[in-house]
Amino acid sequence: MQNNVTVEELKAKAVELRLNIAKTTFNATSGHVGGSMSCADMLVALYFKYLNINPEDPDWYERDRFILSKGHCALAYVPCLAMRGYISLDEVLKNFNKTGSAYGMHPDSKKIRGCDASTGSLGHGMPMGVGMALGLQMKGVNSKVVVMTGDGEVQEGSNWEAAMAASMFKLKNFIWIIDRNKLEIDGPTEQEMALEPLDKKVEAFGCKVIKCNGNNMAEVDKALAQAWAMEGPVCIISETEKGYGIKEFEGQAKCHYCSFGDNEKDLQVYLDEIKARG
């Protein structure tokens, strides 16, 4: 833990992030809304409380690293980096996914201040993160490396190869977060390629497991505090709702990629709902 921020303050930031996801999507006309809304609380808790980072010096060697392996959720990640002071929020809101913009649908570490890895092709964040954590551990640098994957994403074998390596190399500094929103692109994970019992599988690959309700900030805060205090590799299974914040989207596979209406009046209705949900 790096900053003394209250759960109430983090909750307010998560609402702000969801509002920014909605506005960014509206200006971009559409985007990967469902998985962005589900992981917003976890991103806020990481960036505003737990990660040891310095937006003034994004390449500071001793910083903690974060990799958004489910890179299609740049729609949450890039506004979060802007809220944390790495880039201009105005630019993100106006230019996200526009031709020539630094802020494409998937994050590009060469173009975005504070972004530790380019992602978008699923299944690559874990191997990259394990390599980073191993390198830091070999150099005696005590920084954390945190990788967030989707749950549909972990159907790819590369995640499990990386988990095996994290446990073999006893990566004390490695934290894997699975955004367990139970839906992937076409429907429920359990119908596409069943993952359960996910906790037992992760444990069998050598990671300690923490479970939390990833849309309840008090639980997110507790899970991250535990993970930060433990010796890794550790995995937080963050149980979330795809599309969290908008009733019409929640639990619906069609919110994987959708819009917030096509006129300002529609957008305002969604913004009001996000604010009212708190």
Ligand SMILES: Cc1ncc(C[n+]2csc(CCOP(=O)(O)OP(=O)(O)O)c2C)c(N)n1
């Ligand atoms: C290697 C690869 N295959 C396919 C895709 C297309 N794709 C983008 S998102 C997605 C579904 C991901 O589901 P999940 O990991 O559960 O993400 P979330 O529900 O959190 O959005 C797929 C298949 C991709 N980006 N990369």
